[in-house]
Amino acid sequence: MSDIANMSRQERINAYWKENNRLIAILLIIWFSVTYIPPLFVNQLNQIVIAGFPLGYYFGSQFSLVVFVILIFYYAYAMNKLDAKYHLKDRDK
16 A cells, blocks of 8 residues: 555556556456346246246346446446545545
C-alpha cells in the first residue's frame, strides 16, 4: 500500500487503468460464458426438468439475468475499492 502512496499521479492512473482493464476482461469472460455456453448444451440441459420447466429455460431466462445483475453490482463495488486504493476518488489529489 505504501508503494501506491509514493507513486506519481500519472503512475497511479496507469496502474489504475491496468487493473480496471483486467477486471473488465474477467467480467466479460464471465458474461460471455453465461451468455453463449449454455445454448451449446441446451438439449442436454432440457433433459432435466424443474417445476415443469426444462433446465435450459432456467439458464436462459433466470440464471443469466441473475448473473448479469450480480456482475453489475460487483463491478460497481470493485471500482469503488479501486478508486480508493489509487486515491482517485477525490479530483483534487
